[in-house]
Amino acid sequence: MANQASDCSRRLLLSCCIICGGSLYVANVGDSRAVLGRLVKATGDVLAVQLSMEHNAAIESVRQELRSLHPDDSQIVVLKHNVWRVKGLIQVSRSIGDVYLKKPEYNREPLYSKFRLREPFKKPILSSEPSISVQQLQPEDQFVIFASDGLWEHLSNQEAVDIVQNHPRSGSARRLIKAALQEAARKREMRYSDLKKIDRGVRRHFHDDITVIVLFLDSNFAVHASSNKDFSLSLRGGGATVPPNSLALCAIPTELSNS
Template sequence: MLSGLMNFLRSCFRPRSDRYVHTGSDSGGRQDGLLWYKDLGQHLVGEFSMAVVQANALIEDHSQIESGCLNLHESGPYGTFVGIYDGHGGPETSRYVVDNLFQHLKLSISEHQSLSVDVVRKAYQATEEGFLSIVTKLWPTKPQIAAVGSCCLAGIISAGTLYIANLGDSRAVLGRAVKATAEVLAIQLSTEHNASIESIRQELRSMHPDDPQIVVLKHNVWRVKGIIQVSRSIGDVYLKKAEFNREPLYAKFRLREPFRRPILSAEPSISVHQLQPHDRFIIFASDGLWEHIGNQEAVDIVQNHPRNGIARRLVKAALQEAAKKREMRYSDLKKIDRGVRRHFHDDITVIVVFLDSNLVSRASLTKPPNISIKAGGINLRPNTLAPYSANGAT
């Protein structure tokens, strides 16, 4: 535990020169200003494309793709893991998740000798508990970390089965071909937890029947307790554990009244899908993409353009729409620096995973190479936490 804490502290509070981390034989991304991208790579059952654009002063999106062995003993099962982690209040939680969730999944698979919904759930639980232990250790000296959290979307493809697990409002969308019409339809795979959704507000009210202020419409935006839009996350400990809703946490975070049960949850929504030969690709993205582009529009872009650079093309389409909303040119938006850029759009992360039906349908006869690519910002000044902004609370 102590070594894990020290590694986390070093990653959070020591400046490092590498903003993006890439390991494995398929690494090699490129950077263009605030944009990082990996135009095309190979995973176990197809190809992938990946792109990230920064808007915040400190990027709060982290992401990864892992392909190869899914347990600690290198004996199978084999598959591909995709993670999108959209932080809020700072980058510390999303960075913790990118460093730990996949490792917890491999440990859970090793312990149970299989992949299942329960195994995925346990990996999420272990990640939440691990971050809680970090917050507890840091509470006396860095209490504001209790107000940092992250959405957490993961997809696992193994033996023709796709698992989707989600906390928050990142989204996974499948592109499925319709044989009769040759169309490719968008099918949303993830369940979102955002107070802007009526069913989520009803869920919160049913769970907190004695709290008429559990969801509040503030500046035309529904927020949990008037603070945050997402109802489930990793972190945000001050809204889960009453002992962290007090000084020395800044007064602007603290709730005026005590609470007896957790306000936010870390219980993921998990679904299982048997992949079909006409399933073409899956788009995984943080809500920075989806606030500008609809599901079908995104699927049409992927279907109608070359695979090479397709994640970067989706990011560009979102930025063009963001510029249009502000009645400005895309070329001018690109000139705006990080921090100020957050007034125009959020950090945006996109990973497009293509599915080769021939590879999906047959088990790997030989041990595949392990591929690991992580993307996200790690430029922090020593002994600082990222400044909180209400806009950052997803």
Template sequence: MRIVAPCWRPSIEGENSGRGDVAGRVDGLLWYKDSGRHVNGDFSMAVIQANNVLEDHSRLDSGPLSSLDSGPQGTFVGIYDGHGGPEASRFVNSRLFDNLKKFTSENQGMSEDVITKAFLATEDEFLSLVKKQWLSKPQIASAGSCCLVGIICSGLLYIANAGDSRVVLGRLEKAFSEVKAVQLSSEHNANFESVREELRMLHPDDPQIVVLKHKVWRVKGIIQVSRSIGDAYLKNAEFNREPLLPKFRLDEPFHKPILKAEPSVLVQRLHPEDQFLIFASDGLWENLSNQEAVDIVNNSPRNGIARKLVKAALQEAAKKREMRYSDLKKIERGVRRHFHDDITVVVLFLDYSLISRNSNRGPSLSIIAGGGVFANGST
């Protein structure tokens, strides 16, 4: 912990923009911000580390969604689940939101096209970085990140996903007085038949585009996700050679990207029945079903709810290994990865009275998980 603590220590600029824990708190390998306000309601965030180096990165931004004073206001959530190292997820966390604001300004509004452009621009920037560092740091070519983004703007909800993180909506079914789970994101994982079919259609001349290894479907027998930012070694053949590690190198050449960075985008209007959104990396969903997560949020106090979801996932992970939760908590990072993944959770509660005003304005807020709270526009 003497090594990891400086990476987690939060820094604060501006005014006290949260409630209760202000910039978030650290408890061993857990970072959490139990409660805060975004322009459309309350929120809660939590991250638990399992890898030697945290590969999950995330942020929440509330306020301006463009660089223009007259531009739209809203709430942005980004969940970036890295693989092959933290470089891609860390880079996306620092660049994607800025690119989104740039294209929102240029297009004078939010749209599906704006979000897609932000993803692809961030991808281009990261691949340029890989090219610059290829000779000195070739293994960055094997770093990639799943990217899940949610935006609330002008009464609309935009969900963009590349990879296998997931967002689930808790929606009140008035006829039954129950809150039902509604999955909003499309996951790009080769274990889904629809994803394998898409890959075969995109690569009709490659019979080995998906391979079943140890009962798990993988793209080229290497990676489960079919979309990501990064993973340059599967997008540009110039990076699929020495000195990249042999386990990432393909035997046969390829002439077009094997993985895509373009996200699947959903746009829908929010309604009074829409109660809350749960954004999380796949580490949560490996241990909790959509409805289990929604039931926990619906039946618990808002304060600390993201931390409670993380705990529920860890309890389930311990149960699967026939061990006590208290013993799991004692396991150090790195070794922890054998029991569960890094897990990031952001819960957004939806206040329809605020959402329906459209021109909602308030103090701007930016929280980078584990890295601090930045208020009134200073990031």
């Protein structure tokens, strides 16, 4: 019965992409984020370009969306312990999972009482519909960082891009996670080595879970992708060769790591 309860409250926050015809399509659910590193030829700098929109109640536009979808519910978003939460329970407004906030028949035992809503509801509170953005790839586009909110709580978009750009490609995802954990330790006025010694179950109180994928793009990809000639797409580390007019899934990561 306990397994059933945990399944009802299980959550997946996801960013994914498809490359097709020289365009990068990014779909996002929850508060994970996709950030592009783009080279500025005039200066040699690589600038961060955020590709995805997050669904977190901390964002005013998300709270407005929730209120417009639930005009009769004055408690659809609640400021609890100085954090905006949907129904006082959860920060994200969209996710894969959290079925107890989508289907009322799951808002009951054996789901743990701390997750359950006290009042019944007739329409889904959360959505599973992703936000989708389209970015035309340019030869200057270097890489894309996909990461859960645990990374972005401690690193800005530009800080993450700088870390990837200024180090060898190998180990990029692990390097980003280490930088985020070092910052989490600094905020707690403790050493990184001491933070790493804390049991994973307890460390959840010090930092959120972190998952990172870094996808490197060939510098000439955009040119080939927009032409009518045969081309191959190289995802370094993935070893993928893609025939013309086909889709290249970003499920083939260059670097994948999680804390």
